[in-house]
Every structure is written in structure tokens, then in C-alpha cells.
Amino acid sequence: MVSMKTGNTPHHSGSTPGPDAGHAPSAGTGTGTGTTGAGQASRSAPNRRSWRVVDIVVAAVIAVASGVIFWAWNLAYAGLSPAFAAFPPSSALVAGMWLFPAVLGGLIIRRPGAALFTELVAATVSALLGSQFGLTVLASGVIQGLGAELILLAFLYRRFTLPVALLAGLLTGLFGGINDAFIFNWFPEYTLDWKLIYVGLVGVSGVVIAGLLSWLATRGLAATGALSALASRRAHQEPVA
Amino acid sequence: MTLPISPRAGTTSARSASAARTAPSRPEAGSVFERANPLAKLAALLPVTAVLVATMDWVSSGIVLVAAVALLPLSGIRVGEFFRRAWVLVAAALVSAWGTALVGEDSGALLFEAGPVSISEGSVLAGLATGLRILAVALPGVMVFITTDPTDLADALSQRLRLPARFVLGSLAAFRLLGVLTEEWRTLGQARRARGVGTGGNPLRRLGSWLGQVFGLMVQAIRRATKLAITMEARGFGTGDRTWARESRFGAVDAWVVLGGLGLSALAVGLSVATGAFNLVWA
């Protein structure tokens, strides 16, 4: 839930009424005639760091669409599951799949907290649909999202190139792996070697699936014009590195 | 295959129209779990989950699992629905158990060995404990979320927990698109087949066409999201404070739910320590 605070902006003053709340439309009429809206001051001061409604909704919808994609993945690759079941640590190879919302959200929205927020919403969707990780899926979402978020922060939310995306995928993967193997420790009895191998595999998977594919998807989406309302609208024309 | 939509089939339609005389809200009738405030349920789930995360032992996992099954009548979940979901969770837990048996620390008699993997009596027991712990984390979680309406959760998160309304309601509106996007995924598959995109061929090619479909879904999802954001903004959303048509309330039942969660976790820890089974996972 920390991410929500990260995304808090001058638009919204949280629980305490903002300084211009007094100018808000009078409750009786509800039409707001002739008044200046509460958020108006911040709207006229553009800020590429602040979240607009469209940023929030698109990030959340990416997370929801990810939920659909996870479901479709489970359907399409039901045939593969015996292979993973035969040797469970191998599932780490596709673990990047569950992490891509973080990187994709970060690359598309380009606002501080976007990676964290998108992954957290994706985790909440999983929970509401009945996750096998119960309540912990929310905490995992935060930890995984944090991986990508830290990389994007390190580049001050100014660079969204391929190397940055791969790094974000890597750290998300490593955080996800560490989360599984050491924090929630879902397999406490694995030998340390296997735990480290697991973390490494999730990292690799994160680089390829969460990093590379998200970067390609962002460019492809920008080329379709679907991102025209977002900061990444020209992603397909940006240099690769 | 059942869709991931409508996780609480029946709960919404079960609401009586009379409840809507003032404000439509959580059902006045309905199971304890359905009536409880989502935050109370999460507050109850938190310590239970925390105990299971902290220790891996038969006692704590077993107590939580027994309690979960015993509480089934309170949740209002139909038995058939419960087993349909539980079956998947059990399978997942078994896979985890098997993984630990393969690559877990060995002790006791060695049963099987091939290269880097080996199965021993110790690793099999550890595997079973691992699986039981995962199942114990999963089952109460599913019972809580299956009985939680996303709208009630959002009300509670923004009014009670004071999370920013823009983010909570933005996510809630997005969640409504889950069913729409699921339907769209199917349509995309049919539409692409009509173009000659095959679902057969070698795995790499199949993966390629699957990723194409994922891309198609993302385009539609983002286009919809952009329009939805305009709709929300045009209704005055996102500019400042707002009122709430319905109050997210805490009632007596919520106190019982929280106490129940605390009691269950205390019982699990207590018995686990008393029997000497307590086994800190980070140790």
C-alpha cells in the first residue's frame, strides 16, 4: 500500500481538506458554477512527475489486463505444467511472467511509483480472484514492484531505454526470487544452493520476460497510437540505448 | 474452463432491494464473512498469515486448516464452489511439496538420487510440511477474498484506511473491466484465427502468436482505459475531495472477526510452541 502514497500528488490532499477546499463547488447546487475546482491550481502548473487521472486508470487497467493474461497463460500452457510439476524449481524460468506488469507499467506511465502501483494492483487482482499465496501476494507485489521502481528511480524517471528496461526486469526478478526464497521462504527446506539457483533463474526470466518483452511492447503500443495520452507516446521513436 | 470473473458469484444478486432504501451497501443478510467490513477481514487474516509465514510446522498449519474448514459455514461459500477452488490450491501445494522433496535438505534414509536431485525421508517430510504451510496460507486468504466485494474493499480502503481516493477508485473502475477484457481475449483469439493466425505449429511459433494476442489485448485495454479516464474526469473525478454516497462502517461483527483472527493466530502459535513444533523459517 506504500505505493499509493508515492503516487500522491498535489492534486489530491488525502484526508485533510486542501487549502482551496473552500472554493469547491457548493454542495447544495453541485454544479460548480463560477467556482474554481479544487485541483485547478495544480493543473495549470504542469508537472511531469504528478499523476493525472489517465495515468492512474491506464496503470490500473494494465494490471487488470495482466490478470487476464495470467489466466490465459495458465490455460494455454496447461500442457507445460507437468514439466514444471516434475521439477518445480524450473518454474522459476517463467516467473518473469508474473513480474511484467511492474516493468510495463513503469515504462508506459513514466511517473514515480508507476511500477510499484501497477504490480500492486496486479497482485490485488490475483488476490481477489483467489491466489494460492493468500494475503502475502500483496506484500510480494510491493517487493517485486519495488525492484523495477528502484531502477527507474536511479535514472530519475528520465530514461526508459532498452538497458534500463532490462535492468528493471533483472532487479524485479531478483527481488521476486529473494521474496520467494528468503523473505516468505516458500521452500524453507531447499538447500542454499538451490535457493540461489532459483533466485538467479527468476532474475534471468525477469530480464527476458519482464524486461525485454515489456520494452518491445511499449514501443509497439506507442506505434499504434494507443499511448497518445501518455508520457510514453513517442517511445517507438526513442533511441534504443 | 471457468473464467476468473465474478469471484463472488451470487453475492451481489443476493442483495435485497430493501437494503437499498437508503444506500445500497453490504448485505444486511448474508454470511458473517459477507457482512464483515473488508478491512476487518484483512485485519483478521494478517496475524494468521504472519504466523504461517514465520513458522513451518505441522501444528500451526494444521490448526489454521482445520479452523478454515470449520469456518466454512460462516463464510457462506457453497461447498461445491469451495472444493472447486480448494482443489487447485491443493494441487499447487502438492507441487511445492514435491519440489522440496527433490531439492530439499536431505536427512534420514536416501530414497532416490539422480544428479543434483535426491529424495530422502527427511526431504519428503519437509516437503509435506511445506505443502501444508502453503495450503494453510492459501485457504483462509481465498475464503476472505471470495467473500469480499471489490466495491466494498475500495470503500473501506479510501474511507477507513484513508488511501488516496484517486488511486483506489481508479483501480476499482479498472477492475470492472476484468470481465470485458476476458471476453475480449476470446474474441481476439477468434478474430486472429479468422486471419490465419494458427494456434498449432512448433512451440516457438505458438508462443509468438500467443504474444501477438497479448499485444492485441494490451492495445484494447489501454484504449479503453484512456476513454474511461476521460469519462471519470468528465464526472468531476480527480480534482479534489469528494463525498461518499455510502459510508464504510465497522460493526459488532467486525470486532468478532478481528478477535477471531487474533485468537486463531494466538492458538496456532501457542500450541506450536507448546508442542515444540515451532520452527522459525528464517532460522
Next chain:
Amino acid sequence: MPGARITAAGWGWRHAGRPVPAVAGLDLEVPAGQKVLLAGPSGAGKSTLLYALAGVLDPADESEETGSLQVDGAVSRQLRGHAGLVQQDPETQVILSRVGDDAAFGAENLQVPREQIWGRVRDALDAVGLGEDQGICLTRDTSRLSGGQKQRLALAGILAMRPPLILLDEPTANLDPTGVLEVRDAVLAVVERSGATLLVVEHRLAIWADHVDRMLVLEPGGGISHDGSPGELLAPGRVRDELAAAGVWVPGRVPAPMTPTSTSAHSPTAAPSGTLLTARGLAVSREPVTPGWRRRFGPTPTPVQADLDLELGAGEAVVVTGANGSGKSTLLLTLAGLIPSHAGTLTAGAALKGERAGHLPDDPYRWKAADLVSRIGTVFQEPEHQFVATTVRDELLFGPRHARDPESGQRLFTDEEAAQRADGLLTALNLESLAEVNPFTLSGGEKRRLSVATVLAAGPEMVFLDEPTFGQDANTWAVLTGLLRGLVAEGRSVLAVTHDADFAAALDARTIELAAVAAVPVNPVNPVNSGESGARS
């Protein structure tokens, strides 16, 4: 509550990332309470104007604004909630999952006190015919509403905000004729009651022409080209002709189908003859029948239509009509081999399978996609669902490149032939200048033309279309009907699900009307013959 007054002086707007402004030099004065119909060719910036009035255009975002646009003497951005907006896609007009919550959303954002909200919500829902008296409770799941109901719900949400300005951006473009009227009448009732100023953008002018005070015609990249009463502007004469030429649907005019310049491009295979597809006792359902061992755990889904007997011959045009939810699209998907039939048999005739059919099964659903694409082409309602390439040209090459001979597995077309076909279709559908453009960036009409062209590229004997004319302007309509007529004349078979009676007439099509599905009807197929070909089993 009085309506809002709109004043524009030299107003213009350029969207972020676009080289030219969507609107420029707009001068406009709309008095309070006027009902205005906004027309103009696509790309004239009608939606941009509505967004600006709704206060949802973001000035901070690399975009550029010129001149001034004011509502009641203030910049509309400062007046959120002063204007209510309904857009085209019903799915994005609903915000929350309970009817009552959705209607209350705007009022909450305007900080209307809780005690007042539910009264407002009930009034608003009653006004649009979605009240409890009409059998819709406040907790009704919004996903269970029809398209027309969703649009009316959006209207209720706006009404609960009590805005002096109501903006509608093609609110009925995605609806069937019943939905169109129910939404239009709800709008008129609401405006009548509230006295709000109304601005509605619509391609099909007949829906609103008799009910508005004034009509404005916007010019692409410019301001207003015509301004007058609908009666004046739409009377036979220059303005009417101009509008018609720009693709606007003027009342009482059905465009003449436009025969494409060259049809040879998509007729390389010999025209088939005889029966292409036969259905016997066909039942259709979106929910697949669960395989054997799992069936006992769940009830077998009820088919949406059952016991259909149907024969589709070469050179036939057929339209399928019927109420919402009568299973028209489901039937189309089943016939097109895209979803399995629920019961009964579906048999592809020898004429459809072709000479090199090999061991092709009878049921098209069991064909590989590569075999399907050269035999049955299906055009979906949303063109974007079918785009698979990054340029228009590649999109057209995709089908021919993937079509296979079922026996040998060899490609049906060489690269050269594929290119020829693509070029031919680019010319025939006037898409040459767009060959290297990303398909997703095309206009609505261009997307529609491309989506039809892509399924024709592999030369299918049968073409199925789902509501091909929904939301299309008159020019695209003329091209589309002309093209399909050409196909039928060549001996191919065309089947469309549509509510568009003009379309059926233009194709001289046989009509199959599906009965509503209260229960599974005994004899659901009801041939209403509008064409001359009555050869129905």
C-alpha cells in the same frame, strides 16, 4: 437550472504529438438552453471540441491552445462537473459495477452531501428509465446491462451532477436501432426537464435533426462552415450535397454502392458454384460443451439458438437479423468455423473445400487456420481485433502468405502473387497512400476498409461480417456495399449480421431473422425474404 452559454473566439487546439491542430479558428456563440447538432466529416475536430467543453483536455501535456473557449464566462477546465459527457463505447461509459454507485459517482466528486446523493440518483435513474420502478435495483450489476442501458446509465450519472451543459459524442453509434431510439428519447426527456444546453455530435443526422434547434458543420482544420437550422441546412441544396459528399449521413439519403475500380485483384480462384455450407439441426453457444468426464460437475450450457437448418450457396447474400442476445454473432462465429457448434452438424460442401481439399474435415471448426483463411473470411466488428502486422501492406500480405494447401502443406500463393493481391486490394480500396502506415493509426473508416481487404486477400469463397456498417460514415458504407456486391456477383457467398436494413437492400440479401431467446424456440429460423433467392431448405 438554466443551461450553459458557450462562447468561442478564434479557438483552436493541437493535440500533443500532432503536427496540425484538430480545431483552429473556431468562433461560436451558443445561448443557454439551445440544442445543437454538430456535424462534419471525420477529422473535423468535433470530439476535440466536446472534450474541451467537458474540461478534459490537458493543457499541460505538450499540446497547444489558441484563442479562447468559455462556458458561462469561464474556462471549462475550471468547471469540472459543469458539463456532462457521454462517449461512443458503452463499455467505457460505465465506471462502477453497481448501477446506483455508477450514477452517484459524479455527484460524489462534486461533494454533494450523502443525504442528497441517493435522492438525486433515484431521480436520475427514473428519468432515463432505469429506476427501481422499471425493475432495475440500485445494486444491479452494470455488466448485465445492454449497450443502450449502459448509455442511459451514463446519462443518469451526468444528470445526478445537475450540469447545465450536456455533451454527447456519437452516443448511439454502437447501438442497434432500438438502443438508438431509447437513448435518444432519454436524452431529449432529460434536456427538456433540466433546460440544459445540449451539444451532440452524430454522423447519422436523421436521429437528431427533427429534435434540435440548430445545426453546426465543422470543417477539418478550420472552424464552422455552416450554421443554421437543420431544416434549412438539410433541405436539398449545396450544403446537403457537401455533407453527403463528406460522408455524413443526411436524412433520407442512402448512398449508392460504389463499385471498386478493379475487382480482379481478389478473384484468382475460379468462382465456386453449388452449396458451400450446410447446417442441420445446428445449435450454437458461446460456452463450449465441457468434455465428457467433467460434464457431470456442471450443467451443460443452454444453447442460445437450436435446431437451425441452413444452406448457404455460392453467389448468395444473406443477412442475419434479430433482437439483442438472440445469438446472431454466435451463429456467425459457428458458421465461420471459429467456435465449435453446440449440437447438430455443419458441413462444408465440395465447392467450399475446393479441388485440393485433401483430407479436410467437414466441419470448418476442425480446419487449421491456414486452411480456413483461403476458404472462409470473417470480418469482426472491431477491425483492430484482426490486425496482426505493423504496416497496412504487411497486413494485406499476411493472409496470402499463410494460406496453405491442406494436402501438401505448400503455400497457396507465391510471394509475387501475394504482393500482387495486396497491391490490387490497396488500389481497389483506395489505401495506396497508406501502405506503410501502422494499421492501428488509421481512421475508423480506413480501418474498416482494411479489415475487409485483409480477409479478401486470401481469396475466400465465403465472407462473413459482424455488423460491418456500425459507426461507419456514408462513404465507407458505399465502398463496403459496392465491394460486397462485387463478391456476390463473382459467385462468392456473403453473410452478414446486421441491423442495417439499407445494407441488406443494397446487397439484395435474403434475410434470416433469429427469434429472441426467452426459451429455446421450436422453430427459431424465420425466413423473411427480401431478395429473390428464396432457395432455403
